[in-house]
Structure formats: structure tokens, C-alpha cells
Amino acid sequence: MTDHNALDSTPRRGRRPGASNTRPAILEAARARFASDGFAASTIRLIASDASVDASQVMQFYRSKDELFAAVMAIPPVALDRFSTAFEGPDEHLGERVVRAYLGAWEGEPEESEPLMAMLRGAIVNESASAQLRSFIEARLLEGTSGRADADAALRAGLASAMLVGIVTGRKIIGVPTLVAAGTDELVAMVGPAIQQILVP
Amino acid sequence: MTDHNALDSTPRRGRRPGASNTRPAILEAARARFASDGFAASTIRLIASDASVDASQVMQFYRSKDELFAAVMAIPPVALDRFSTAFEGPDEHLGERVVRAYLGAWEGEPEESEPLMAMLRGAIVNESASAQLRSFIEARLLEGTSGRADADAALRAGLASAMLVGIVTGRKIIGVPTLVAAGTDELVAMVGPAIQQILVP
DNA sequence: ACAGAAACTCAACGCTTGTTGAGAAACTAT
DNA sequence: ATAGTTTCTCAACAAGCGTTGAGTTTCTGT
Structure with missing residues (x-):
């Protein structure tokens, strides 16, 4: 629901200026979703929305939902x-x-x-x-x-x-x-x- | 000479002759599926197929997937x-x-x-x-x-x-x-x- | 400066999902 | 018999899913 307004100088398409922390943001959103909603109920689009990112970005960084899940799992628990x-x-x-x-x-x-x-x-x-x-x-x-x-x-x-x-x-x-x-x-x-x-x- | 086969004894449409135990059959199939695959992975069509029944039959007996699940849960466990x-x-x-x-x-x-x-x-x-x-x-x-x-x-x-x-x-x-x-x-x-x-x- | 890689948006695809409605056959009344 | 209810098949729907590809912008290496 957070649309950029017309006066916003940041372009709507293409790579955004500055460094990108999208990849870890996706991972963190996925971790939270998988933890609270489980695997099936956590949709790619929802995770992407949580990370304020397009759904196809998720697919670009992690090749599939299963690999995203595996990535979440692969985090070496601090515990x-x-x-x-x-x-x-x-x-x-x-x-x-x-x-x-x-x-x-x-x-x-x-x-x-x-x-x-x-x-x-x-x-x-x-x-x-x-x-x-x-x-x-x-x-x-x-x-x-x-x-x-x-x-x-x-x-x-x-x-x-x-x-x-x-x-x-x-x-x-x-x-x-x-x-x-x-x-x-x-x-x-x-x-x-x-x-x-x-x-x- | 194309459609109806006169020699076919079992009609493909309409109610089948004899008593019907479809309703309990659906419940049993749903119970097994929910138990082995969980709620999300158990689709109506799969349960219906297990019970050798059309998917819309499931909806007619139990009004929704949630009510089907509730019906499975409501079974007083013999245990x-x-x-x-x-x-x-x-x-x-x-x-x-x-x-x-x-x-x-x-x-x-x-x-x-x-x-x-x-x-x-x-x-x-x-x-x-x-x-x-x-x-x-x-x-x-x-x-x-x-x-x-x-x-x-x-x-x-x-x-x-x-x-x-x-x-x-x-x-x-x-x-x-x-x-x-x-x-x-x-x-x-x-x-x-x-x-x-x-x-x- | 320039080429290629990376990050990003947008629109769509093919598929599956739960659910619905029309109509056919068998049962149960009267 | 006749009417009405129940059981059943079939076809389709709207929505949501994971996923893909084309095109645009920025970064990076040379």
C-alpha cells in the first residue's frame, strides 16, 4: 500500500542507487514468516511484501521457494x-x-x-x-x-x-x-x- | 452410435443404484489424508479421489474444506x-x-x-x-x-x-x-x- | 568512457486450488 | 404413476500460487 508519490525523485523502475541489502532482507522476512505461519501458508508474494520487494526478486536471489526455505534453515543457529x-x-x-x-x-x-x-x-x-x-x-x-x-x-x-x-x-x-x-x-x-x-x- | 453404449451396465452419470456409503467414505479418506499429509497438503480433489468420488460430492456433504476438517476432528477418539x-x-x-x-x-x-x-x-x-x-x-x-x-x-x-x-x-x-x-x-x-x-x- | 553484470519493476504464463451450478439417474414418498 | 428429494457427473469459475521473461536503471571492472 505504500506507493511512491509523484514528486519522488527515485525512479520507479530499474536498480536503485546505493548499496542493496535486499537479499538479507528477504531472508529475514522469510525466516519470520516461516516461523510464524509455517511453510505452506508463507507465500512468496507475502514474504516479498514483508521485505518491501517485488516477488520476482525473491526468485532471482533464491531460485525457488524450496531453496529459500533451505536458506532459512541453513542459518547456523546462534543457539x-x-x-x-x-x-x-x-x-x-x-x-x-x-x-x-x-x-x-x-x-x-x-x-x-x-x-x-x-x-x-x-x-x-x-x-x-x-x-x-x-x-x-x-x-x-x-x-x-x-x-x-x-x-x-x-x-x-x-x-x-x-x-x-x-x-x-x-x-x-x-x-x-x-x-x-x-x-x-x-x-x-x-x-x-x-x-x-x-x-x- | 457414438454416445450411449447400450451394453454399458453402469451409467456414468446420476445416482448409482443401491445404498450409498459415500459420506462415511469421504470422512475416512479425509481422516487418513489429514493425518498423513496435514491440512494444507490435503486437497479436496485428492481426498475425493481417495474415496473414489467426485470433488463436488465432498462439498455437498461437508460444506467446505474447513467443515470437513472439523468433522474429522469431531470424531470421538476411541483412545x-x-x-x-x-x-x-x-x-x-x-x-x-x-x-x-x-x-x-x-x-x-x-x-x-x-x-x-x-x-x-x-x-x-x-x-x-x-x-x-x-x-x-x-x-x-x-x-x-x-x-x-x-x-x-x-x-x-x-x-x-x-x-x-x-x-x-x-x-x-x-x-x-x-x-x-x-x-x-x-x-x-x-x-x-x-x-x-x-x-x- | 564503456561494456557487462547486477538489481529492480511489470506483466504475464500455466497450473492448482476451493467452490458452484446445471443436469442426469435412483431413491422415497403418496 | 407421479412428484420430490437425494446422490452423482461434468464443466466451469475466480482467485491465488510459483515462476518466467522482457525491459530499465545502477553498479563495477577495465
């Missing part, structure tokens, strides 16, 4: 090292640390949480997103279980991840009122011991 | 009493019983699990499905916490539900290999104590 450090250290408060790391990653700054939300929402309908989330979780699991000899350590880590993702889904996507109302510390206090029991039998 | 009985009984093996009830409900017969899968998949992209799943979970929570005085009993039950739904999501939707490979008994043995700890502090 990545949160996980790796969470599994290190003494076993005593392992559960608590892991729970806090997960909740923090999904509920922190948009820059940090949106790729994860997009992954989660996209994994339901988009096959590549599902594979992406799968490999993401698996990579975390390998970090977490490195140095342990347990045969089922991977399974235990996978269970813990799935349970924590379930809590995040309930809070951020489905919106179960009971979970939404709960504070982070309260959750950590309750879930920490349970996760501890899963990870360190 | 319903599984949950209510799981919370009853002594606290000793409560966690184990609840875990077994959840896994069984989502991994049993298609008739039993498909409405739940459709709910879960639909909750990501469809607002009404999200509300439906929310109220479904809340109803289970009320059953589970009835008779308990704890102020945070509802939160504990909600957490347990979310964690178990997370495990099911990892197994049936995202397909985390580690979780898929695990057997039900193995999962119950690992997760049972953790859920127990959540529910009975």
Missing part, C-alpha cells in the same frame, strides 16, 4: 553452542542445564529462536525441513553423547530432546494455557530432575 | 478411555501406565491413531485444529488431576502430556531414527520413571 556447553560439566545438574539450554534457545531473541521455530513448524509439512530438524537433533545428540560408552546413550539423549521439543511445541505453537502460564524457572525445577533421570540412569 | 483409566489406580506405577497409554493411543490401529495424528499435524498450521488439540489435552488433564489438591497438578500433567506428545512427534512425524528404532517396552522402561517423577514429586 548452537548453547547446546554443546549444556552437555559438558558434571553429571550432577546435567538435567537442569539441558532443560535451561533448550528453553532458552527457543524462547530467546527472535534471531535465535526463529530458525528453530521455522524448523519445527516446517518439519510437519516439508520433507526437507523434517530432514533438517532430524539432522540438527542428531548432531546435538552426538555432541551430547560423545565420551559416553552407553549403547543406549543416543536413545536417552534423543528421548530427552523429543520431550523438551514437545514442551516447546506445547508452549509456543499449540499454546496450552497451563504451559504458557508457567515461568521458565518453574519449568526447569519440574522438568530438570526428569530429564536428569532420562540422561543419567 | 479416549485409555487416558482416563491410565491416571486411575495406585501412584506406584503411574508413570509407566501413562506412558504406555500415550504410546498405545498413537501407535495402535489407524482408526484410533489417525484422528490424533490429524490433530497433531493440523495443529501446526490450522488454528481450529490447534484449539481442538488444546481442548483435547486440557480435558485429559482435568480427568487426570481430578481428586488431587495440588495447585500445580495441572501443570505437571500438562508437562507430562507435552513431553509424551514430543516423543510421539519425534517417532511418527519427524522420524528421528534413534526413536523410531526403539521398541515400545524399551521406551516405557526409560520414560516411565521420568514421567512418574513429573507427576508424583
Whole structure:
């Protein structure tokens, strides 16, 4: 709805003067859309409109909607090292640390949480997103279980991840009122011991 | 001699002889599609094709795609009493019983699990499905916490539900290999104590 | 200064979507 | 029988989708 007025000196067509940050703008708009609306409901035109850009620009930078999605997914989450450090250290408060790391990653700054939300929402309908989330979780699991000899350590880590993702889904996507109302510390206090029991039998 | 074939016994147009079970056939096809592909990817034409029916038939029985979806959701899950009985009984093996009830409900017969899968998949992209799943979970929570005085009993039950739904999501939707490979008994043995700890502090 | 690449707008394409209406055949009444 | 309702096929619609190509303007390298 923001049409340039007639007195505007900037031409209506052709390349605009100055440097262009259109490409990252598109990526950011796509990230936000995919995170909040999911893959199918996020149309190219809507994303382009969010970035104040023509739809065909999106196609020029990222060759298709799928590649745009892949680009959003490929963003190395800033939260990545949160996980790796969470599994290190003494076993005593392992559960608590892991729970806090997960909740923090999904509920922190948009820059940090949106790729994860997009992954989660996209994994339901988009096959590549599902594979992406799968490999993401698996990579975390390998970090977490490195140095342990347990045969089922991977399974235990996978269970813990799935349970924590379930809590995040309930809070951020489905919106179960009971979970939404709960504070982070309260959750950590309750879930920490349970996760501890899963990870360190 | 071009159009009507006198030898053709099955007419191509008009109502077919005999009783019609088209309406339930559509509902069943829709349930399966919504469960496996989610709301957006399940097109009316595809569902109609699954049910060997014209697309406009779907619109005649259920007035819109949204109402079709609502009809699928409205099916009272056979698994319903599984949950209510799981919370009853002594606290000793409560966690184990609840875990077994959840896994069984989502991994049993298609008739039993498909409405739940459709709910879960639909909750990501469809607002009404999200509300439906929310109220479904809340109803289970009320059953589970009835008779308990704890102020945070509802939160504990909600957490347990979310964690178990997370495990099911990892197994049936995202397909985390580690979780898929695990057997039900193995999962119950690992997760049972953790859920127990959540529910009975 | 000049050529080529890059950024941008605009208009359209082919396709699929949910949805509708006309009409044909079979059922259910009276 | 006759009328009316229900079930069904077929063809089309308006809208939205992802995508493409042509043309215009600016930047960049030489």
C-alpha cells in the first residue's frame, strides 16, 4: 500500500542507487514468516511484501521457494553452542542445564529462536525441513553423547530432546494455557530432575 | 452410435443404484489424508479421489474444506478411555501406565491413531485444529488431576502430556531414527520413571 | 568512457486450488 | 404413476500460487 508519490525523485523502475541489502532482507522476512505461519501458508508474494520487494526478486536471489526455505534453515543457529556447553560439566545438574539450554534457545531473541521455530513448524509439512530438524537433533545428540560408552546413550539423549521439543511445541505453537502460564524457572525445577533421570540412569 | 453404449451396465452419470456409503467414505479418506499429509497438503480433489468420488460430492456433504476438517476432528477418539483409566489406580506405577497409554493411543490401529495424528499435524498450521488439540489435552488433564489438591497438578500433567506428545512427534512425524528404532517396552522402561517423577514429586 | 553484470519493476504464463451450478439417474414418498 | 428429494457427473469459475521473461536503471571492472 505504500506507493511512491509523484514528486519522488527515485525512479520507479530499474536498480536503485546505493548499496542493496535486499537479499538479507528477504531472508529475514522469510525466516519470520516461516516461523510464524509455517511453510505452506508463507507465500512468496507475502514474504516479498514483508521485505518491501517485488516477488520476482525473491526468485532471482533464491531460485525457488524450496531453496529459500533451505536458506532459512541453513542459518547456523546462534543457539548452537548453547547446546554443546549444556552437555559438558558434571553429571550432577546435567538435567537442569539441558532443560535451561533448550528453553532458552527457543524462547530467546527472535534471531535465535526463529530458525528453530521455522524448523519445527516446517518439519510437519516439508520433507526437507523434517530432514533438517532430524539432522540438527542428531548432531546435538552426538555432541551430547560423545565420551559416553552407553549403547543406549543416543536413545536417552534423543528421548530427552523429543520431550523438551514437545514442551516447546506445547508452549509456543499449540499454546496450552497451563504451559504458557508457567515461568521458565518453574519449568526447569519440574522438568530438570526428569530429564536428569532420562540422561543419567 | 457414438454416445450411449447400450451394453454399458453402469451409467456414468446420476445416482448409482443401491445404498450409498459415500459420506462415511469421504470422512475416512479425509481422516487418513489429514493425518498423513496435514491440512494444507490435503486437497479436496485428492481426498475425493481417495474415496473414489467426485470433488463436488465432498462439498455437498461437508460444506467446505474447513467443515470437513472439523468433522474429522469431531470424531470421538476411541483412545479416549485409555487416558482416563491410565491416571486411575495406585501412584506406584503411574508413570509407566501413562506412558504406555500415550504410546498405545498413537501407535495402535489407524482408526484410533489417525484422528490424533490429524490433530497433531493440523495443529501446526490450522488454528481450529490447534484449539481442538488444546481442548483435547486440557480435558485429559482435568480427568487426570481430578481428586488431587495440588495447585500445580495441572501443570505437571500438562508437562507430562507435552513431553509424551514430543516423543510421539519425534517417532511418527519427524522420524528421528534413534526413536523410531526403539521398541515400545524399551521406551516405557526409560520414560516411565521420568514421567512418574513429573507427576508424583 | 564503456561494456557487462547486477538489481529492480511489470506483466504475464500455466497450473492448482476451493467452490458452484446445471443436469442426469435412483431413491422415497403418496 | 407421479412428484420430490437425494446422490452423482461434468464443466466451469475466480482467485491465488510459483515462476518466467522482457525491459530499465545502477553498479563495477577495465
